[in-house]
Amino acid sequence: MKLKVAIQGIKGSNHHQVAKDFFGDDIDLVECLSFDKLIEHLIEGTADKGVMAIENSIAGSIIPNYNLIYHNNLHIIGEHYLSIHHNLMVKPGVSIESLVEVHSHPMALLQCKEFFKQYPTIKLVEDVDTAETAKRIQEQNLRTIGAIAPKVASELYDLEIISPEIQTIKNNATRFIILKKQNKVLPKKEINKASLRFITDHKRGSLATVLNVMSDCNMNLTKIQSLPVIETPWKYAFFVDVTFDKYEDFEKGKALLKIMSEDLRILGEYKNARKG
Amino acid sequence: MKLKVAIQGIKGSNHHQVAKDFFGDDIDLVECLSFDKLIEHLIEGTADKGVMAIENSIAGSIIPNYNLIYHNNLHIIGEHYLSIHHNLMVKPGVSIESLVEVHSHPMALLQCKEFFKQYPTIKLVEDVDTAETAKRIQEQNLRTIGAIAPKVASELYDLEIISPEIQTIKNNATRFIILKKQNKVLPKKEINKASLRFITDHKRGSLATVLNVMSDCNMNLTKIQSLPVIETPWKYAFFVDVTFDKYEDFEKGKALLKIMSEDLRILGEYKNARKG
Numbered sequence: 001m002k003l004k005v006a007i008q009g010i011k012g013s014n015h016h017q018v019a020k021d022f023f024g025d026d027i028d029l030v031e032c033l034s035f036d037k038l039i040e041h042l043i044e045g046t047a048d049k050g051v052m053a054i055e056n057s058i059a060g061s062i063i064p065n066y067n068l069i070y071h072n073n074l075h076i077i078g079e080h081y082l083s084i085h086h087n088l089m090v091k092p093g094v095s096i097e098s099l100v101e102v103h104s105h106p107m108a109l110l111q112c113k114e115f116f117k118q119y120p121t122i123k124l125v126e127d128v129d130t131a132e133t134a135k136r137i138q139e140q141n142l143r144t145i146g147a148i149a150p151k152v153a154s155e156l157y158d159l160e161i162i163s164p165e166i167q168t169i170k171n172n173a174t175r176f177i178i179l180k181k182q183n184k185v186l187p188k189k190e191i192n193k194a195s196l197r198f199i200t201d202h203k204r205g206s207l208a209t210v211l212n213v214m215s216d217c218n219m220n221l222t223k224i225q226s227l228p229v230i231e232t233p234w235k236y237a238f239f240v241d242v243t244f245d246k247y248e249d250f251e252k253g254k255a256l257l258k259i260m261s262e263d264l265r266i267l268g269e270y271k272n273a274r275k276g
Numbered sequence: 277m278k279l280k281v282a283i284q285g286i287k288g289s290n291h292h293q294v295a296k297d298f299f300g301d302d303i304d305l306v307e308c309l310s311f312d313k314l315i316e317h318l319i320e321g322t323a324d325k326g327v328m329a330i331e332n333s334i335a336g337s338i339i340p341n342y343n344l345i346y347h348n349n350l351h352i353i354g355e356h357y358l359s360i361h362h363n364l365m366v367k368p369g370v371s372i373e374s375l376v377e378v379h380s381h382p383m384a385l386l387q388c389k390e391f392f393k394q395y396p397t398i399k400l401v402e403d404v405d406t407a408e409t410a411k412r413i414q415e416q417n418l419r420t421i422g423a424i425a426p427k428v429a430s431e432l433y434d435l436e437i438i439s440p441e442i443q444t445i446k447n448n449a450t451r452f453i454i455l456k457k458q459n460k461v462l463p464k465k466e467i468n469k470a471s472l473r474f475i476t477d478h479k480r481g482s483l484a485t486v487l488n489v490m491s492d493c494n495m496n497l498t499k500i501q502s503l504p505v506i507e508t509p510w511k512y513a514f515f516v517d518v519t520f521d522k523y524e525d526f527e528k529g530k531a532l533l534k535i536m537s538e539d540l541r542i543l544g545e546y547k548n549a550r551k552g
Contacts, residue, residue, distance in 0.1 A: 063339065064386070110340070207490030207500070208484055215481030221510070224483070224502045236499070 012153030076268025288429030336429025
Protein backbone atom coordinates (compact mmCIF):
# COMPACT_ATOMS: atom_id res chain seq x y z
CA MET A 1 0.00 0.00 0.00
CA LYS A 2 1.29 3.43 -0.94
CA LEU A 3 1.96 6.14 1.61
CA LYS A 4 -0.97 8.58 1.79
CA VAL A 5 0.28 12.15 1.94
CA ALA A 6 -2.16 15.00 2.60
CA ILE A 7 -1.32 18.38 1.10
CA GLN A 8 -2.94 21.81 1.20
CA GLY A 9 -4.08 22.42 -2.35
CA ILE A 10 -4.20 20.25 -5.42
CA LYS A 11 -1.79 18.58 -7.82
CA GLY A 12 0.59 21.15 -9.22
CA SER A 13 0.75 23.26 -6.07
CA ASN A 14 3.89 24.05 -4.09
CA HIS A 15 2.69 21.63 -1.42
CA HIS A 16 2.60 18.92 -4.08
CA GLN A 17 6.19 19.73 -5.03
CA VAL A 18 7.30 19.38 -1.41
CA ALA A 19 5.49 16.03 -1.06
CA LYS A 20 7.40 14.80 -4.13
CA ASP A 21 10.73 16.14 -2.88
CA PHE A 22 10.29 14.62 0.56
CA PHE A 23 8.56 11.31 -0.16
CA GLY A 24 9.28 10.64 -3.84
CA ASP A 25 6.79 10.05 -6.63
CA ASP A 26 5.36 6.77 -5.41
CA ILE A 27 2.72 8.22 -3.05
CA ASP A 28 -1.04 8.62 -2.91
CA LEU A 29 -1.75 12.33 -2.79
CA VAL A 30 -4.68 13.48 -0.60
CA GLU A 31 -5.70 16.93 -1.89
CA CYS A 32 -7.14 19.22 0.81
CA LEU A 33 -8.80 22.59 0.26
CA SER A 34 -7.87 23.93 3.70
CA PHE A 35 -5.38 23.35 6.48
CA ASP A 36 -8.32 22.25 8.67
CA LYS A 37 -9.17 19.47 6.22
CA LEU A 38 -5.54 18.36 6.16
CA ILE A 39 -5.55 18.06 9.96
CA GLU A 40 -8.82 16.09 9.81
CA HIS A 41 -7.28 13.55 7.43
CA LEU A 42 -4.34 13.02 9.78
CA ILE A 43 -6.54 12.62 12.84
CA GLU A 44 -8.95 10.24 11.17
CA GLY A 45 -6.12 8.21 9.66
CA THR A 46 -7.18 8.79 6.04
CA ALA A 47 -3.71 10.21 5.51
CA ASP A 48 -0.42 8.98 6.99
CA LYS A 49 1.57 12.17 6.67
CA GLY A 50 0.77 15.83 6.06
CA VAL A 51 2.70 18.61 4.34
CA MET A 52 2.04 22.11 5.68
CA ALA A 53 3.56 25.50 4.86
CA ILE A 54 4.62 27.11 8.11
CA GLU A 55 6.93 30.01 7.34
CA ASN A 56 7.66 32.18 4.38
CA SER A 57 10.87 34.13 4.04
CA ILE A 58 8.90 37.21 2.99
CA ALA A 59 5.70 37.27 5.01
CA GLY A 60 6.81 35.34 8.08
CA SER A 61 5.07 32.60 9.98
CA ILE A 62 1.65 31.30 9.08
CA ILE A 63 0.47 31.82 12.62
CA PRO A 64 -2.83 29.92 12.85
CA ASN A 65 -1.00 26.76 11.73
CA TYR A 66 1.02 26.72 14.94
CA ASN A 67 -2.14 26.60 16.99
CA LEU A 68 -3.60 23.90 14.73
CA ILE A 69 -0.59 21.67 15.39
CA TYR A 70 -0.66 22.33 19.11
CA HIS A 71 -4.38 21.90 19.69
CA ASN A 72 -4.61 18.74 17.63
CA ASN A 73 -1.62 17.08 19.27
CA LEU A 74 0.20 16.53 16.00
CA HIS A 75 3.91 15.92 15.68
CA ILE A 76 6.44 17.60 13.43
CA ILE A 77 8.66 14.85 12.09
CA GLY A 78 10.58 16.80 9.47
CA GLU A 79 10.93 20.01 7.51
CA HIS A 80 11.65 21.02 3.93
CA TYR A 81 12.57 24.30 2.26
CA LEU A 82 11.29 25.16 -1.19
CA SER A 83 12.33 28.05 -3.39
CA ILE A 84 9.13 29.60 -4.63
CA HIS A 85 8.88 30.59 -8.28
CA HIS A 86 5.83 32.47 -9.43
CA ASN A 87 5.04 32.11 -13.12
CA LEU A 88 2.25 33.75 -15.08
CA MET A 89 0.57 31.08 -17.18
CA VAL A 90 -2.27 31.11 -19.72
CA LYS A 91 -3.91 28.95 -22.38
CA PRO A 92 -1.38 28.54 -25.22
CA GLY A 93 -1.60 31.45 -27.63
CA VAL A 94 -3.17 33.93 -25.21
CA SER A 95 -1.21 37.18 -24.77
CA ILE A 96 -0.85 39.19 -21.59
CA GLU A 97 -2.73 42.08 -23.24
CA SER A 98 -5.89 40.00 -23.54
CA LEU A 99 -6.01 39.11 -19.85
CA VAL A 100 -8.81 40.64 -17.79
CA GLU A 101 -8.06 38.85 -14.52
CA VAL A 102 -5.17 37.00 -12.91
CA HIS A 103 -6.03 34.62 -10.09
CA SER A 104 -3.83 33.09 -7.40
CA HIS A 105 -3.29 32.55 -3.71
CA PRO A 106 -3.26 35.89 -1.79
CA MET A 107 0.39 35.37 -0.84
CA ALA A 108 1.39 34.85 -4.48
CA LEU A 109 -0.54 37.96 -5.56
CA LEU A 110 1.18 39.96 -2.81
CA GLN A 111 4.60 38.83 -3.96
CA CYS A 112 3.90 39.71 -7.60
CA LYS A 113 1.97 42.95 -7.29
CA GLU A 114 4.91 45.09 -8.45
CA PHE A 115 4.99 43.22 -11.77
CA PHE A 116 1.32 43.98 -12.43
CA LYS A 117 1.71 47.74 -11.91
CA GLN A 118 2.64 47.90 -15.62
CA TYR A 119 -0.71 46.23 -16.47
CA PRO A 120 -3.21 48.34 -14.53
CA THR A 121 -6.22 46.93 -16.39
CA ILE A 122 -5.60 43.40 -15.09
CA LYS A 123 -7.63 42.68 -11.97
CA LEU A 124 -5.90 40.51 -9.34
CA VAL A 125 -8.32 38.02 -7.79
CA GLU A 126 -7.67 35.90 -4.69
CA ASP A 127 -8.04 32.15 -4.98
CA VAL A 128 -7.60 29.31 -2.48
CA ASP A 129 -4.67 27.71 -4.20
CA THR A 130 -2.02 28.52 -6.79
CA ALA A 131 -2.71 25.43 -8.92
CA GLU A 132 -6.52 25.61 -8.63
CA THR A 133 -6.85 28.40 -11.18
CA ALA A 134 -4.43 26.70 -13.57
CA LYS A 135 -6.65 23.63 -13.51
CA ARG A 136 -9.79 25.69 -14.07
CA ILE A 137 -8.28 27.59 -17.01
CA GLN A 138 -7.61 24.28 -18.71
CA GLU A 139 -10.95 22.64 -17.88
CA GLN A 140 -13.07 25.60 -18.87
CA ASN A 141 -10.82 26.86 -21.66
CA LEU A 142 -10.64 30.34 -20.10
CA ARG A 143 -8.85 32.81 -22.39
CA THR A 144 -9.10 36.07 -20.41
CA ILE A 145 -7.82 34.69 -17.11
CA GLY A 146 -4.22 33.97 -16.14
CA ALA A 147 -2.86 32.01 -13.20
CA ILE A 148 0.22 32.56 -11.07
CA ALA A 149 1.44 29.10 -10.23
CA PRO A 150 4.49 26.82 -10.05
CA LYS A 151 6.01 25.44 -13.26
CA VAL A 152 4.71 21.96 -12.47
CA ALA A 153 1.15 23.30 -12.77
CA SER A 154 1.79 24.51 -16.34
CA GLU A 155 2.95 21.02 -17.26
CA LEU A 156 0.04 19.24 -15.56
CA TYR A 157 -2.62 21.52 -17.01
CA ASP A 158 -1.08 22.25 -20.44
CA LEU A 159 -0.63 25.96 -19.97
CA GLU A 160 2.00 28.28 -21.40
CA ILE A 161 4.24 30.37 -19.15
CA ILE A 162 4.25 33.86 -20.70
CA SER A 163 6.17 35.54 -17.86
CA PRO A 164 8.40 33.42 -15.65
CA GLU A 165 9.62 34.46 -12.19
CA ILE A 166 7.42 37.50 -11.76
CA GLN A 167 7.87 37.76 -7.99
CA THR A 168 9.44 41.05 -6.85
CA ILE A 169 11.87 39.41 -4.46
CA LYS A 170 13.71 36.70 -6.32
CA ASN A 171 15.13 35.03 -3.23
CA ASN A 172 11.96 33.57 -1.80
CA ALA A 173 11.98 30.39 0.27
CA THR A 174 9.10 28.79 2.10
CA ARG A 175 9.52 26.37 4.96
CA PHE A 176 7.20 23.38 5.05
CA ILE A 177 6.81 20.91 7.89
CA ILE A 178 5.92 17.25 7.74
CA LEU A 179 3.20 16.26 10.19
CA LYS A 180 2.14 12.94 11.65
CA LYS A 181 -0.43 11.89 14.23
CA GLN A 182 1.91 9.59 16.13
CA ASN A 183 5.39 10.77 16.87
CA LYS A 184 8.17 9.21 14.87
CA VAL A 185 11.27 8.73 16.97
CA LEU A 186 14.43 9.35 14.99
CA PRO A 187 17.86 8.12 16.11
CA LYS A 188 19.22 10.74 18.50
CA LYS A 189 22.26 11.47 16.36
CA GLU A 190 20.02 12.52 13.45
CA ILE A 191 18.09 15.06 15.52
CA ASN A 192 19.46 18.61 15.50
CA LYS A 193 16.36 20.77 15.48
CA ALA A 194 13.23 21.02 17.62
CA SER A 195 10.00 23.01 17.85
CA LEU A 196 8.72 23.90 21.31
CA ARG A 197 5.77 25.67 22.82
CA PHE A 198 5.71 27.03 26.35
CA ILE A 199 4.09 29.67 28.49
CA THR A 200 5.96 31.97 30.83
CA ASP A 201 4.48 33.98 33.64
CA HIS A 202 4.16 37.72 33.29
CA LYS A 203 7.09 38.54 35.54
CA ARG A 204 9.52 40.92 33.95
CA GLY A 205 12.43 39.10 32.39
CA SER A 206 10.90 35.63 32.47
CA LEU A 207 11.31 35.11 28.73
CA ALA A 208 14.91 36.36 28.94
CA THR A 209 15.53 33.77 31.67
CA VAL A 210 14.22 30.98 29.48
CA LEU A 211 16.30 32.15 26.51
CA ASN A 212 19.37 32.29 28.74
CA VAL A 213 18.84 28.63 29.62
CA MET A 214 18.61 27.76 25.93
CA SER A 215 21.77 29.68 25.19
CA ASP A 216 23.58 28.03 28.14
CA CYS A 217 22.60 24.64 26.73
CA ASN A 218 24.09 25.51 23.33
CA MET A 219 20.71 25.83 21.66
CA ASN A 220 20.44 28.34 18.84
CA LEU A 221 17.13 30.14 18.41
CA THR A 222 15.95 30.22 14.79
CA LYS A 223 12.41 31.49 15.36
CA ILE A 224 10.29 32.97 18.12
CA GLN A 225 6.67 33.92 18.01
CA SER A 226 4.51 35.01 20.91
CA LEU A 227 0.94 33.88 20.48
CA PRO A 228 -2.09 34.64 22.63
CA VAL A 229 -3.33 31.76 24.72
CA ILE A 230 -6.85 30.98 23.52
CA GLU A 231 -9.57 31.57 26.15
CA THR A 232 -7.09 33.66 28.14
CA PRO A 233 -6.76 36.98 26.36
CA TRP A 234 -3.31 38.55 26.42
CA LYS A 235 -1.63 35.67 28.20
CA TYR A 236 1.12 34.61 25.83
CA ALA A 237 2.51 31.33 24.72
CA PHE A 238 5.76 31.16 22.81
CA PHE A 239 6.45 29.05 19.78
CA VAL A 240 10.18 28.60 19.43
CA ASP A 241 12.44 26.69 17.04
CA VAL A 242 15.95 25.77 18.12
CA THR A 243 18.90 24.05 16.48
CA PHE A 244 21.70 22.26 18.31
CA ASP A 245 24.69 20.03 17.55
CA LYS A 246 24.39 17.49 20.37
CA TYR A 247 21.13 15.86 21.39
CA GLU A 248 22.48 15.65 24.96
CA ASP A 249 22.57 19.47 25.14
CA PHE A 250 18.97 19.60 24.01
CA GLU A 251 17.95 16.95 26.56
CA LYS A 252 19.48 18.97 29.37
CA GLY A 253 17.77 22.13 28.08
CA LYS A 254 14.42 20.35 27.91
CA ALA A 255 14.70 19.24 31.53
CA LEU A 256 15.48 22.79 32.63
CA LEU A 257 12.72 24.35 30.51
CA LYS A 258 10.20 21.91 31.96
CA ILE A 259 10.95 23.33 35.39
CA MET A 260 11.28 26.99 34.37
CA SER A 261 8.33 27.42 32.04
CA GLU A 262 4.68 26.51 32.13
CA ASP A 263 3.12 23.78 30.03
CA LEU A 264 6.16 22.88 27.91
CA ARG A 265 5.29 20.83 24.86
CA ILE A 266 7.77 19.45 22.34
CA LEU A 267 5.97 19.77 18.99
CA GLY A 268 8.68 17.85 17.20
CA GLU A 269 12.33 16.76 17.18
CA TYR A 270 13.73 16.39 13.67
CA LYS A 271 16.54 16.93 11.25
CA ASN A 272 17.39 20.51 10.28
CA ALA A 273 16.84 20.74 6.51
CA ARG A 274 18.63 24.03 6.12
CA LYS A 275 22.09 24.09 4.72
CA GLY A 276 24.48 26.81 5.81
CA MET B 277 -11.76 71.18 8.98
CA LYS B 278 -12.54 67.77 10.35
CA LEU B 279 -9.89 65.19 11.12
CA LYS B 280 -9.59 62.68 8.27
CA VAL B 281 -9.28 59.16 9.66
CA ALA B 282 -8.51 56.27 7.32
CA ILE B 283 -9.86 52.86 8.28
CA GLN B 284 -9.61 49.39 6.79
CA GLY B 285 -13.12 48.58 5.67
CA ILE B 286 -16.28 50.59 5.47
CA LYS B 287 -18.77 52.26 7.81
CA GLY B 288 -20.07 49.72 10.29
CA SER B 289 -16.83 47.74 10.53
CA ASN B 290 -14.81 47.16 13.69
CA HIS B 291 -12.25 49.66 12.41
CA HIS B 292 -15.02 52.24 12.22
CA GLN B 293 -15.95 51.51 15.83
CA VAL B 294 -12.35 52.04 16.92
CA ALA B 295 -12.14 55.34 15.00
CA LYS B 296 -15.27 56.52 16.87
CA ASP B 297 -13.97 55.34 20.24
CA PHE B 298 -10.60 56.99 19.73
CA PHE B 299 -11.45 60.21 17.89
CA GLY B 300 -15.16 60.72 18.61
CA ASP B 301 -17.98 61.11 16.09
CA ASP B 302 -16.86 64.38 14.53
CA ILE B 303 -14.46 62.94 11.96
CA ASP B 304 -14.28 62.41 8.22
CA LEU B 305 -14.01 58.69 7.64
CA VAL B 306 -11.77 57.55 4.76
CA GLU B 307 -12.89 54.02 3.86
CA CYS B 308 -10.09 51.80 2.51
CA LEU B 309 -10.48 48.37 0.96
CA SER B 310 -7.00 47.20 1.95
CA PHE B 311 -4.27 47.98 4.42
CA ASP B 312 -2.11 49.05 1.45
CA LYS B 313 -4.68 51.69 0.49
CA LEU B 314 -4.78 52.93 4.07
CA ILE B 315 -1.00 53.40 4.05
CA GLU B 316 -1.25 55.23 0.72
CA HIS B 317 -3.73 57.74 2.16
CA LEU B 318 -1.41 58.47 5.08
CA ILE B 319 1.64 58.92 2.88
CA GLU B 320 -0.14 61.13 0.37
CA GLY B 321 -1.74 63.19 3.11
CA THR B 322 -5.32 62.44 2.07
CA ALA B 323 -5.81 61.11 5.61
CA ASP B 324 -4.38 62.53 8.85
CA LYS B 325 -4.57 59.39 10.95
CA GLY B 326 -5.02 55.69 10.28
CA VAL B 327 -6.62 52.91 12.32
CA MET B 328 -5.13 49.45 11.77
CA ALA B 329 -5.81 46.08 13.42
CA ILE B 330 -2.50 44.64 14.53
CA GLU B 331 -3.14 41.79 16.95
CA ASN B 332 -6.02 39.53 17.77
CA SER B 333 -6.30 37.68 21.04
CA ILE B 334 -7.21 34.51 19.18
CA ALA B 335 -5.18 34.43 15.99
CA GLY B 336 -2.20 36.51 17.03
CA SER B 337 -0.41 39.27 15.19
CA ILE B 338 -1.34 40.40 11.72
CA ILE B 339 2.22 40.00 10.59
CA PRO B 340 2.37 41.76 7.21
CA ASN B 341 1.13 44.94 8.92
CA TYR B 342 4.32 45.19 10.95
CA ASN B 343 6.36 45.27 7.78
CA LEU B 344 4.00 47.82 6.23
CA ILE B 345 4.56 50.20 9.15
CA TYR B 346 8.31 49.68 9.12
CA HIS B 347 8.87 50.00 5.37
CA ASN B 348 6.68 53.08 5.03
CA ASN B 349 8.25 54.91 7.95
CA LEU B 350 4.96 55.40 9.75
CA HIS B 351 4.59 56.12 13.43
CA ILE B 352 2.41 54.43 16.01
CA ILE B 353 0.94 57.20 18.13
CA GLY B 354 -1.58 55.21 20.13
CA GLU B 355 -3.41 51.94 20.59
CA HIS B 356 -6.95 50.81 21.35
CA TYR B 357 -8.48 47.49 22.38
CA LEU B 358 -11.89 46.46 21.12
CA SER B 359 -13.96 43.50 22.26
CA ILE B 360 -15.13 41.78 19.13
CA HIS B 361 -18.75 40.64 18.91
CA HIS B 362 -19.80 38.60 15.91
CA ASN B 363 -23.50 38.76 15.11
CA LEU B 364 -25.36 36.94 12.38
CA MET B 365 -27.58 39.46 10.59
CA VAL B 366 -30.11 39.21 7.76
CA LYS B 367 -32.85 41.19 6.03
CA PRO B 368 -35.70 41.58 8.56
CA GLY B 369 -38.01 38.55 8.44
CA VAL B 370 -35.46 36.13 6.96
CA SER B 371 -34.91 32.98 9.02
CA ILE B 372 -31.62 31.13 9.46
CA GLU B 373 -33.14 28.10 7.71
CA SER B 374 -33.53 30.04 4.47
CA LEU B 375 -29.88 31.09 4.32
CA VAL B 376 -27.75 29.55 1.58
CA GLU B 377 -24.56 31.50 2.28
CA VAL B 378 -23.04 33.52 5.09
CA HIS B 379 -20.30 35.99 4.16
CA SER B 380 -17.71 37.71 6.30
CA HIS B 381 -14.04 38.42 6.83
CA PRO B 382 -11.97 35.18 6.97
CA MET B 383 -11.07 35.85 10.61
CA ALA B 384 -14.73 36.26 11.59
CA LEU B 385 -15.67 33.04 9.77
CA LEU B 386 -12.84 31.23 11.55
CA GLN B 387 -14.05 32.43 14.92
CA CYS B 388 -17.65 31.38 14.27
CA LYS B 389 -17.19 28.09 12.46
CA GLU B 390 -18.28 26.00 15.48
CA PHE B 391 -21.68 27.74 15.47
CA PHE B 392 -22.28 26.82 11.83
CA LYS B 393 -21.61 23.11 12.36
CA GLN B 394 -25.30 22.82 13.30
CA TYR B 395 -26.20 24.33 9.89
CA PRO B 396 -24.17 22.20 7.48
CA THR B 397 -26.09 23.43 4.40
CA ILE B 398 -24.95 27.02 4.90
CA LYS B 399 -21.86 27.81 2.85
CA LEU B 400 -19.33 30.14 4.48
CA VAL B 401 -17.86 32.60 2.00
CA GLU B 402 -14.87 34.88 2.57
CA ASP B 403 -15.31 38.59 2.08
CA VAL B 404 -12.95 41.55 2.41
CA ASP B 405 -14.75 43.19 5.29
CA THR B 406 -17.32 42.37 7.95
CA ALA B 407 -19.55 45.35 7.16
CA GLU B 408 -19.26 45.05 3.37
CA THR B 409 -21.67 42.12 3.11
CA ALA B 410 -24.14 43.81 5.47
CA LYS B 411 -24.20 46.80 3.13
CA ARG B 412 -24.66 44.61 0.05
CA ILE B 413 -27.52 42.63 1.63
CA GLN B 414 -29.37 45.88 2.17
CA GLU B 415 -28.60 47.44 -1.20
CA GLN B 416 -29.47 44.36 -3.24
CA ASN B 417 -32.20 43.06 -0.94
CA LEU B 418 -30.50 39.66 -0.63
CA ARG B 419 -32.68 37.16 1.26
CA THR B 420 -30.57 33.99 1.12
CA ILE B 421 -27.33 35.55 2.35
CA GLY B 422 -26.40 36.44 5.92
CA ALA B 423 -23.55 38.57 7.23
CA ILE B 424 -21.41 38.22 10.32
CA ALA B 425 -20.74 41.77 11.43
CA PRO B 426 -20.66 44.16 14.38
CA LYS B 427 -23.93 45.45 15.86
CA VAL B 428 -23.29 48.93 14.43
CA ALA B 429 -23.52 47.44 10.91
CA SER B 430 -27.02 46.09 11.59
CA GLU B 431 -28.12 49.59 12.62
CA LEU B 432 -26.48 51.32 9.66
CA TYR B 433 -27.82 48.90 7.07
CA ASP B 434 -31.23 48.07 8.62
CA LEU B 435 -30.58 44.39 9.22
CA GLU B 436 -31.92 42.11 11.92
CA ILE B 437 -29.57 40.21 14.24
CA ILE B 438 -30.97 36.67 14.37
CA SER B 439 -28.07 35.17 16.35
CA PRO B 440 -25.98 37.47 18.51
CA GLU B 441 -22.49 36.63 19.78
CA ILE B 442 -21.92 33.52 17.69
CA GLN B 443 -18.15 33.43 18.15
CA THR B 444 -16.88 30.26 19.85
CA ILE B 445 -14.57 32.07 22.23
CA LYS B 446 -16.55 34.79 23.95
CA ASN B 447 -13.54 36.63 25.32
CA ASN B 448 -12.16 38.05 22.10
CA ALA B 449 -10.22 41.30 21.98
CA THR B 450 -8.44 42.89 19.07
CA ARG B 451 -5.69 45.43 19.40
CA PHE B 452 -5.71 48.34 16.99
CA ILE B 453 -2.99 50.90 16.50
CA ILE B 454 -3.29 54.52 15.48
CA LEU B 455 -0.88 55.52 12.74
CA LYS B 456 0.45 58.86 11.55
CA LYS B 457 2.97 59.94 8.94
CA GLN B 458 4.77 62.38 11.21
CA ASN B 459 5.57 61.36 14.71
CA LYS B 460 3.50 62.94 17.45
CA VAL B 461 5.58 63.62 20.52
CA LEU B 462 3.61 63.05 23.70
CA PRO B 463 4.68 64.46 27.06
CA LYS B 464 7.16 61.98 28.54
CA LYS B 465 5.06 61.27 31.59
CA GLU B 466 2.19 60.02 29.40
CA ILE B 467 4.37 57.49 27.56
CA ASN B 468 4.49 54.00 29.06
CA LYS B 469 4.57 51.72 26.03
CA ALA B 470 6.73 51.45 22.91
CA SER B 471 7.05 49.35 19.76
CA LEU B 472 10.55 48.57 18.52
CA ARG B 473 12.15 46.75 15.63
CA PHE B 474 15.71 45.53 15.63
CA ILE B 475 17.97 42.90 14.12
CA THR B 476 20.39 40.79 16.07
CA ASP B 477 23.29 38.84 14.69
CA HIS B 478 23.11 35.08 14.50
CA LYS B 479 25.36 34.46 17.47
CA ARG B 480 23.85 32.10 19.98
CA GLY B 481 22.22 33.97 22.83
CA SER B 482 22.18 37.38 21.15
CA LEU B 483 18.41 37.78 21.53
CA ALA B 484 18.66 36.67 25.17
CA THR B 485 21.29 39.39 25.71
CA VAL B 486 18.99 42.05 24.28
CA LEU B 487 16.07 40.85 26.40
CA ASN B 488 18.29 40.90 29.48
CA VAL B 489 19.03 44.57 28.81
CA MET B 490 15.32 45.29 28.54
CA SER B 491 14.65 43.46 31.77
CA ASP B 492 17.50 45.29 33.52
CA CYS B 493 15.97 48.58 32.41
CA ASN B 494 12.60 47.61 33.93
CA MET B 495 10.95 47.11 30.57
CA ASN B 496 8.25 44.47 30.40
CA LEU B 497 7.90 42.53 27.16
CA THR B 498 4.28 42.25 25.98
CA LYS B 499 4.91 40.88 22.52
CA ILE B 500 7.72 39.45 20.44
CA GLN B 501 7.68 38.33 16.84
CA SER B 502 10.60 37.28 14.74
CA LEU B 503 10.17 38.24 11.12
CA PRO B 504 12.34 37.46 8.15
CA VAL B 505 14.33 40.38 6.78
CA ILE B 506 13.09 40.95 3.24
CA GLU B 507 15.75 40.36 0.56
CA THR B 508 17.85 38.47 3.13
CA PRO B 509 16.19 35.10 3.56
CA TRP B 510 16.30 33.64 7.08
CA LYS B 511 17.92 36.65 8.66
CA TYR B 512 15.53 37.75 11.34
CA ALA B 513 14.28 41.03 12.61
CA PHE B 514 12.36 41.26 15.85
CA PHE B 515 9.24 43.28 16.45
CA VAL B 516 8.87 43.86 20.16
CA ASP B 517 6.39 45.74 22.35
CA VAL B 518 7.43 46.84 25.82
CA THR B 519 5.71 48.59 28.69
CA PHE B 520 7.45 50.56 31.44
CA ASP B 521 6.63 52.87 34.34
CA LYS B 522 9.31 55.51 33.95
CA TYR B 523 10.26 57.07 30.63
CA GLU B 524 13.82 57.49 31.97
CA ASP B 525 14.15 53.70 32.20
CA PHE B 526 13.05 53.37 28.60
CA GLU B 527 15.49 56.10 27.48
CA LYS B 528 18.37 54.24 29.10
CA GLY B 529 17.22 50.96 27.50
CA LYS B 530 16.98 52.62 24.09
CA ALA B 531 20.56 53.87 24.33
CA LEU B 532 21.82 50.40 25.24
CA LEU B 533 19.77 48.66 22.54
CA LYS B 534 21.11 51.04 19.93
CA ILE B 535 24.59 49.78 20.74
CA MET B 536 23.73 46.11 21.21
CA SER B 537 21.43 45.47 18.27
CA GLU B 538 21.48 46.25 14.60
CA ASP B 539 19.26 48.82 12.91
CA LEU B 540 17.11 49.76 15.93
CA ARG B 541 13.97 51.66 14.97
CA ILE B 542 11.39 53.01 17.41
CA LEU B 543 8.06 52.50 15.63
CA GLY B 544 6.19 54.43 18.28
CA GLU B 545 6.11 55.65 21.87
CA TYR B 546 2.60 55.92 23.25
CA LYS B 547 0.18 55.37 26.08
CA ASN B 548 -0.64 51.80 27.06
CA ALA B 549 -4.39 51.37 26.53
CA ARG B 550 -4.64 48.14 28.43
CA LYS B 551 -6.07 48.13 31.89
CA GLY B 552 -4.88 45.50 34.34
